[in-house]
Amino acid sequence: MHKALTVCPYCGSGCKINLLVENGNVVGAEAANGVTNQGQLCLKGYYGWDFLNDTRLLTPRLRSPMIRREKGGNLEEVSWDEAIEFASSRLRHIKEKYGPKAIMQTGSSRGTGNETNYVMQKFARAVMGNNNVDCCARVCHGPSVSGLQVTLGNGAMSNSICEIEDTKCLLVFGYNAADSHPIVARRILKAKQKGAKIIVCDPRRIETARLADLWLPLKNGSNMALVNAFANVLINENLYDADYVARNTEGFDEYKSIVAKYTPEYVEEITGLPAQQIREAIRMYAAAPTATILWGMGVTQWGQAVDVVKGLSGLALMTGNLGKPNVGVGPVRGQNNVQGACDMGALPNMFPGYQPVTDPAAREKFARAWGVESLPAEPGFTLTDVPHKILSGEIKANYVMGEDPLQTEPDLSVMRQAFSELELLIVQDIFMTKTASVADVILPSTSWGEHEGVYTAADRGFQHFEKAVEPKFNVKTDWQIISLMATALGYPMFYNNTKEIWDELRGLCPLYVGATYEKLAGFGYVPWPCTEESSPGTPWLYEGNKFDRPGGKGLLFAAEWRPPLDQVDDAFPLVLCTVREVGHYSCRSMTGNCTALATLADEPGYVQVNPKDAEKLGIRDQQLVWVSSRRGKVITRAAVSERINLGAVYMTYQWWIGACNELTIDHLDPISKTPEYKYCAVKLEMIDDQ
Ligand code: SF4
Structure with missing residues (x-):
């Protein structure tokens, strides 16, 4: 048996894995001590290699042209x-x-x-x-790329995954780390253990909400209003770093005038959040000596996503939380090399x-x-x-x-x-x-597993991955x-x-320039920019608060809130939001062909629904249901859960039968052209299985 040192092919956490190879077949995986994962893996890392052996559980390997x-x-x-x-x-x-x-x-x-x-x-x-x-950045973090390029100069995380545990405050916005990036979720947990305050903005009571100091269950579709209200409180309560703003940013006057009307009281109706809770959250963020904002597709898969990304970077600029370690803005990229495909x-x-x-x-x-x-x-x-x-x-x-x-x-x-x-x-x-x-x-x-190369992790870190086995087919x-x-x-x-x-x-x-194969060998980790052969790379950006924009200043940005396009009504009274799950990935062609992962959940998937909504519709947990939108109809199972907010349902997009993208709407952010996967109107109907 020999080991091949590779990088996990699933999420952007960049976990290093040893694939165990026997007689030309991958037979197991062990966690390796990589920079981001420190000898830990999640389920997909441990059990996500099985598809290499053409299990045909979901669909066959392509063996020939x-x-x-x-x-x-x-x-x-x-x-x-x-x-x-x-x-x-x-x-x-x-x-x-x-x-x-x-x-x-x-x-x-x-x-x-x-x-x-x-x-x-x-x-x-x-x-x-x-x-x-x-x-596929277009359909996930395209708004992070577009937005941050405009406000800061680089469309990527400003700081590294490793720094998350040493920040003193985490504002987690539309980001379910436990399901999307379990190894990043561990860093959030470690930050909590080290005394960091955790603020979670998410309609669902996700895992991170359970350990949060403050959980803001905002209404689906109200992100921009909440971000504007945060900025409003920073200004009106004089919580922002005026000296930093004067020296390192531009656009303050227009920013101030746009957010002026977004008082916490004004957005109560839009967000469904008590004004006092909004004030408490942004006071907590502003008071921290170092603070980091993490976000996921709860921010980016909207018709107004680029504006929200720019607004979140504005909060970091207003409080001086950029240009040093353990702070910053963190769009945590989804697929393992989506940062790299953009790079x-x-x-x-x-x-x-x-x-x-x-x-x-x-x-x-x-x-x-x-x-x-x-x-x-x-x-x-x-x-x-x-x-x-x-x-x-x-x-x-x-x-x-x-x-x-x-x-x-x-x-x-x-x-x-x-x-x-x-x-x-x-x-x-x-x-x-x-x-x-x-x-x-x-x-x-x-x-x-059958070839080598370089991936970029979510925090801009280049890593080399080795080939483990010879391909078996005519590929x-x-x-x-x-x-x-x-x-x-x-x-x-x-x-x-x-x-x-x-x-x-x-x-x-x-x-x-400086990210050579020699530096990337073994456990080498080189975050770009790496502009010199002698450079180790750049874990955190904007040293000296020099932003990569003309003039070198960060741009403060706010925009008026726009509601989602596909509104609920009597015929389609529930909001459908697409989400992730821990055991599967993307179109499921890889994880669906891994024996251990396939046993976690199977076709036709599930729709998460609040118990009160389920009761009103006469739907039991695990019962087969129809989900319909103005565009299509699919069959799936109900997963009744207290974690789900009233009036909304959630589906993951892996399932081939219960394919939620039959229902979603092709409404795009006008700048990044990213779809509004997070909001469309649907109805649920029980299937009488008696
Ligand atoms: Fe790490 Fe993500 Fe792979 Fe899990 S799926 S092992 S968190 S890279």
Whole structure:
């Protein structure tokens, strides 16, 4: 038996794992003493490797390339040469007929690694000639990236995961750490044990609410009003750091005028919170010598998410909680490499290293390095543009890598309609997902465990992960497949290994220059920026309160609260909010194929409901129910719980039968284009099973 040191492929906590390998198979996992996890793992870390052995519990591994020669025909196994020729010739034809913008590509925030995302965005830009490349950050923390880039200069956590336990106050806003990032939840618990005050803003009584000093169960859809009220109290009670604000921020006068009307009394009706509780919470935050704000998708998956992110960063700026250790703003990224996919330029407006495609100097630099005459200046389509751009005829081909949009995007019936109108759908993945099952071309890739590379944890920390086993099937690494596609399309692309790719991108990205493979070996952890070969990286940003914005000051920002779009009424009287659960992950193609994890919960999933709402509807715990919205209807089980607020129900998005995205709405934040997964109107109906 030997051990391979890797990084967990699930959440952004960046836990180091030893995979135990016997006779070429992974047979177990042990916690390793990584920087963020300190010898601890959660359930997914311990038991989330089983899918590598093709258990077929949910869906089979993709074992060989496949093509569908004509619409309506069957997928048939072919050689790699035939699959690449089939896919590339069709892409070439579509590009010639409709132009480069008719082709969409996705990066992957999952197990594939940073190097692959770099190669995919290079393929889009240098080979296909468009910026139509995006990743699932669009549907989760896109607002954190957009908002923090504007107010502070970097769309990422300002401080490290390790610092959480040493802050003196945690404001946890729309973030269920125990289910989303159990190892981050341990840091919150340690902070509590070390005497930190904990404030939780969440409609549900989540685990962190149980240990909180103050729990604010705000009404679903009232985030902006509450954040404005916090700012109002900071100003009116003179709790803010006026000297810090004067020296290090701009926009105070407009900020003050916008939040002036948002007194705690004014927002009582909107938030459902007593004014006194709002005052107590922000007084507690402002009084702490160091304070940290953590947030998750309870902040970002809204039609007004970017505004709320900017508002939260304003609270940190107003109290001087930036630019030093144990403070800051923490959008805790969901999937294990969603930070990395953004870092690598799987974004329609950014080259790798957050260099804008609209910057002529950046375009010239990348064009020279990639050996092309020019690169497109116009930002590309986002992931959430895709269904609309297909239906309008602007996108004709979609090259999807390591994503399952027909399970994870909102309003799935529209997604299915759109995908059925594509002239070419290429899916590069490890499993026969819902999207793969309707593809014209399937390009099977190696999985986490079968290749090496670098991930970025939620706190900007680069870590190397090792290959544990040889792939068993007729698969290739993602970057090899993309290179074959590029070469077939007339752009010779070849790398010997991931280090060659990493060194190429380091040379083009000032933020990552010093993050060498040598430094990342073993337990190496290098948070960007790492601008010098000699630098160890930057655990906390904005030293000297120099913000990475023109002029170097942080921007204070507030906006008027806007209610969610899809309102409840007599026909659809309950709010549906999508959430996470500890045992499963994303579209479930990985965790659903792990024996231990699959036994935790099974199809058709569940809808969490308050006992009083359940009683009113005659629904018992574990009973099968229908959940319907204005867009669709699914069957699931009721999970009756006191933790759930009245008038709202909660579903996780992993289930293939009880797929809550049949119900969700495609209402987008106007800036980040992130869907409002957290709010749509539904009704629950019991199914008479007597
Ligand atoms: Fe760590 Fe997250 Fe993996 Fe759990 S799922 S072991 S918290 S990285």
